[in-house]
Amino acid sequence: MDALERMTFNALPAQTTDDYRMRQYLQMPNQVYVSAGDYDFSYCERLSNVFGTHTGWYCCLVNMHQGWAKYATHLWYATPDNGLAALVYGPGRVTARVGKGVPVTIDEETVYPFENIINLILTLPESTRFPLELRIPVWCDEAAISLNGIRLQAEKGNRMVRIERVWNNNDKLTIEFPMRVKTTNWGRNSRTIERGPLVYALKVGEKWEKKMDPDLGEYYDIYPTTPWNYGIARAVVDDPEKNTTVTEKAISGNFYWNQSNAPFEIRLSGRKIPDWELVRGVPYQPVTKRYGEYQGEVDDTEETITLIPYGCTKLRIVAFPVVR
Incomplete structure (x- = not known):
């Protein structure tokens, strides 16, 4: 049941538009670019990653409202x-x-x-x-x-x-249920910020572009407008409660799972990783070494980065490398 809540409150709302008319067939936790293309998924056709009505298998279109x-x-x-x-x-x-x-x-x-x-x-x-x-x-x-x-x-x-x-x-x-900020270990020894049943993701600026496919109709590409290639500070992993700040805002009557309505923000320290770039549209995860830190080049400047609930994002970083 913990897995059910985790899926429902994180991945499920992130895969549709606010009006529930378009959805994303294949979703990535670390997703900073949504566009037509060929990706290294076990199943993938070129519009599987975009937000559209007819993209991906049609059974998901008619079934997604049941969640x-x-x-x-x-x-x-x-x-x-x-x-x-x-x-x-x-x-x-x-x-x-x-x-x-x-x-x-x-x-x-x-x-x-x-x-x-x-x-x-x-x-x-x-x-x-x-x-x-x-x-x-x-x-x-x-x-x-x-x-x-x-x-x-x-x-x-x-x-x-x-x-x-x-x-x-x-x-x-x-x-x-007291909700504390915690970190969990994900792939390649990365760390994810969680609080209660919610997973938190880097808030990435979004530029939506409407496109048209002659066979499948309208769909949207989404491009980042703000930096995304951050690692989180080692201090956050060592003591997440002490080294994060949680802010809350009132939930509006017409709540949607999106950036504007995100009811929580978590702020923490991070540094850019210059060599972390997109490869064929995918931000392949840098490896955090077994002893706990990414060993590649890291910016000297420490920045405050903002995380919001995963379900309120379309672009995001969820699994962060750990930097010194």
Whole structure:
């Protein structure tokens, strides 16, 4: 389920335009150039990397809209002993029969993954005993669980927590998942910045150009307008909480997963790597040596770079070399 959230909140929103009319068939984590061409993918035709309506296999065009709907309809699961289990999280409502067949409605109030608090409000015709199981994500060091404002328990991550009790009408169960900035190891000993269920990516300026294919119609190329060839400072890897700054802005009513609406930014120190260039449209990953740092030429000037959630990007660097 951690993998499901990771895909849903990162890769899924990054592969469509805001109006959901165009999508990208093949997506790269480190993607700083989107254009027609031949790429070193196992399957690739020349428009697989662009944002278009008819590019790539048509089955993805008609199926891509199912992603969010299927996620939302699979937040809750029945347990074998007439209870309910919350395996993934998001705003919604579930109605089911629990215990000895008593109907319950649970309203899940949250803007997760853009906040760390989830409120579950129960509506019951009568007090009823049944089990409620909650998944604590693997990235969470310790979750706090409260009932009607009174703390019940703290639980470590990467487990299911079972709360079996008599539940009353209007009970409010609150789950708090502290989100800390962490780094994870990706390919070629690169490092990625993560916070909670979100992966963060370098904010790269975008220039969109509309193109026309005689057979497949309109599509968009996207080109970078700002530098992208950065490595992140060793200090960030050693102590990401201390050496990053997280800023948050309010989510607008008409939220879209794009640069303008990104609700979080993470700022940290990085340096340009002059030799890191595109090869046939792909920013092949420089190797960070086993002992922890890229050994090639690095700019002397340290810069502050800005990262936003992966899902809010079309161009990005996610897997960073580590520089001294």
